[in-house]
Amino acid sequence: MDFQNIFPVWNQLNTIQKNQILGSLNAQKVKKGTLLHNGNADCAGLFLIKSGQLRAYILSDEGREITIYRLFDMDICLLSASCIMRSIQFEVIIEAEKDTELWVIPAEVYKNIMEQSAPVANYTNELMASRFSDVMWLLEQILWKSLDKRVAAFLLEESSIEQASELKITHETIAKHLGSHREVITRMLRYFQNEGIVQLSRGTIVILDRKKLEQLQNP
Amino acid sequence: MDFQNIFPVWNQLNTIQKNQILGSLNAQKVKKGTLLHNGNADCAGLFLIKSGQLRAYILSDEGREITIYRLFDMDICLLSASCIMRSIQFEVIIEAEKDTELWVIPAEVYKNIMEQSAPVANYTNELMASRFSDVMWLLEQILWKSLDKRVAAFLLEESSIEQASELKITHETIAKHLGSHREVITRMLRYFQNEGIVQLSRGTIVILDRKKLEQLQNP
Missing domain, CATH: 1.10.10.10 (Winged helix-like DNA-binding domain superfamily/Winged helix DNA-binding domain)
Structure with a gap:
């Protein structure tokens, strides 16, 4: 399974953009329990999951946790690149829930392409809307269930x-x-x-x- | 105060796009208590608030409410045009909390421009990230406070x-x-x-x- 088959807007990139991504792409294998992203202090980049499972959660001052969403094979993690949007003003932690293979697109590379490309920007919108929907679902669960x-x-x-x-x-x-x-x-x-x-x-x-x-x- | 001065990416639109927006723009005055948007059943469009105050809330099956954010002068309401993104899978209700003057950009017009224009798509991203941040703040309040x-x-x-x-x-x-x-x-x-x-x-x-x-x- 190649990166090109997983990344949904690949065919809408031009040759320069394709080369920028392929030239900076970083394949990683991480063990269950690895912290991949820890709040806004780091900005690892976009994760594409080849196989495995990630969990995004938030942490209270007293150390309590709650899972806000989980990601599986072929999912894309946007909030690990939260620095690309200045209006994201919350911190999530992303942890491997299972041994996971993933690709990382560096945040700066993705941000540059997103600024030029309407398809990539709109795709990013859909990603964020999905995670926003996950959190709204969670909010309703907590409030009413x-x-x-x-x-x-x-x-x-x-x-x-x-x-x-x-x-x-x-x-x-x-x-x-x-x-x-x-x-x-x-x-x-x-x-x-x-x-x-x-x-x-x-x-x-x-x-x-x-x-x-x-x-x-x-x- | 003109629409052009409030809409932040106005100068990044081309002439055709400017004319599309101005030609479809709908100025409204609504009384306190007016329901402007009611879940995904309607898709009124983007609201730009000239003056006044809006409240976005969700509703439980039993009729309980909770405010998820409020909007004031010069703010823009994206979720009243939630139909422009298929990944938005939650329903909010938007109500005038005070007598409000606003402009409405029809959802279809905005969607077409967003699909062509990287600046508009990226601006939309920032809008959504702001509302997402509001909801994350609320979630943390409910969970930990x-x-x-x-x-x-x-x-x-x-x-x-x-x-x-x-x-x-x-x-x-x-x-x-x-x-x-x-x-x-x-x-x-x-x-x-x-x-x-x-x-x-x-x-x-x-x-x-x-x-x-x-x-x-x-x-």
């Missing part, structure tokens, strides 16, 4: 990503995805266990009753 | 907008801005009154101790 529904939705999402009913995930990690506390998640999962929805053991959650989870998620 | 801090911040913001210490606003309206319930806001304001921070009467809140509000907001 109770935590049991959010935990149910998260377990179903994880199960779908991993294609498995047995999830290797700690309560602490779920808390960090959902912006909650470990104790609160543990209490909720024990309630799910009492209802026969999941079975808990150390570091593992087995989904026993997918239908009940789906009913919880969309009552 | 307690309601007393958010009510304090809201009263200070209102006082700054109105240039007054006496605010004509109901508890119900504050609840709708903050995504809360009237009863909860009333309880909080009564606590503020007991602490000598505000004085409450029917439909009016007088700020007595601005310093204490500021300390609450930024402890």
Whole structure:
């Protein structure tokens, strides 16, 4: 799989722009847990994911986390190049959730091309609108949905990503995805266990009753 | 004050584009309380505010509201033209908070120009990044700040907008801005009154101790 096949506006670039990107492109392999971008202090550039999984999250002053979106094969990460737009006034952290292969387009190279090219600028708009939509979805979840529904939705999402009913995930990690506390998640999962929805053991959650989870998620 | 002086990328348009905009531009005067845009069902176009105040909010299935941003003189409202980007997958409602004079650029006209013009597309990017930043700020407030801090911040913001210490606003309206319930806001304001921070009467809140509000907001 080549970069040219993944980058959606490749065919709308001219030869000079194509050469600028290919000449500066940086292929990387990173291990699960690697921090790829840490707030506005660094401006790594645009990430194109060849394979793997990234997580973008925000951090409170007290060290609490909440996942704002996740990216998978062939997705593009714009906010790792947030310095290319001065109106982006928030900080996200981007971490590899699995071992990941990616290409990096340096921020300056992308910015120069975006300033000249309407197709690239409009494509960037669509990328930002997608991430904006993710955050609006999250905002609505937090505002209007109770935590049991959010935990149910998260377990179903994880199960779908991993294609498995047995999830290797700690309560602490779920808390960090959902912006909650470990104790609160543990209490909720024990309630799910009492209802026969999941079975808990150390570091593992087995989904026993997918239908009940789906009913919880969309009552 | 002319449209040409407010629209920031006017000088980067060519003559055809300028004529397209001027030929389709629609000047409107609307009364306080007018709904200008209601979710993705309509796609009114870009609003440029000559004078007045708009509020963008979202609505839960149960009819609860929360303000996601406000716009003032010379601001531009992009999400009233959300149909121009297919990746915007959320619905906002835009309402005049005061009597407002505005220009409307029809969505189709703006979209055509944006597709051709890198400066307009990049300007649109900055607009979206600003609103995205507003929502990220709101998300952080909701996640990490307690309601007393958010009510304090809201009263200070209102006082700054109105240039007054006496605010004509109901508890119900504050609840709708903050995504809360009237009863909860009333309880909080009564606590503020007991602490000598505000004085409450029917439909009016007088700020007595601005310093204490500021300390609450930024402890």
